[in-house]
Amino acid sequence: MNIQLLNVFLTTAREGSISKAAQALNYAQSNVTNKIQQLEADLQTKLFYRHRRGITLTPTGQILVSYSEKILNTIEEARAAMGESSAPSGPLRIGSMETTAAVWLPELLADYSNHYPNVDLTLETGPTEQQIQAVLHYELNGAFISGPIEHPDLVQEKVLEEELVLVTSASHTAVSSFHDVQTQTMLVFREGCSYRAKLNHILQEEGLLPVKLMEFGILEAIIGCVSAGLGISLLPRSIIAAHEKQGRIRSHTISDKYSSVTTMFIRRKDTLITPALSAFLTHMRTHFQKKLELTKKEN
Structure with a gap:
């Protein structure tokens, strides 16, 4: 099976159109079409349905996507292993929730980059569900997500446990329960965010009707709009602590039943532990252990 054909197929499947795949690969559209037809002839099956709106994967095409990801990732790992030295180098793609990246990762990433300047470190932020899918599809070496989760292809490691609080404008009256704010607009991250999912769960548990979202x-946009009185939000205390000290917003504790949120670091079980990833895991564990010890002293 031709590796180049698999790469063209996988890029087309991810982009969802011949034209976008051609642009991503810097190929002519006819070249992309020809290569897909070659692969279909080789496998003696149709991989895409063609229609007026573009293309859609067939059932066999969907199966081939999974195998293509594994094959191409294995080839990448093999190339990396052949050229590997004991010193961390090469690409390292890490994902994270926006909130974790904003508060907990800057110091870790800076320290890691200073120690290993030959590592091409990339950080991609997004909701938990997006990060999970990126790791599963070999697009990230690992990611910080809200968990724990259960998935047979993933390894997870607890790095942080935080307290969720309701966040309002600084002038807002005291809030003792979600019933006090059930008519107010909730400011949330986009679909796939774990805090948004937690909020939905709490409202259901409390028997409240869906609020305006x-x-x-x-x-930064959520914090700014909460401060202006546009609505309220549900966020980790660590994320909003500095803004509260500045007098911009006010936090309100919620029931212990709902307040705990855990951050996990996930990676695929079959991912090659390169020197770059191994060094990152070591720095990550040291970093969060120090943060935990500091928090205990402060308390």
């Missing part, structure tokens, strides 16, 4: 892509 306003969706945001970045943390």
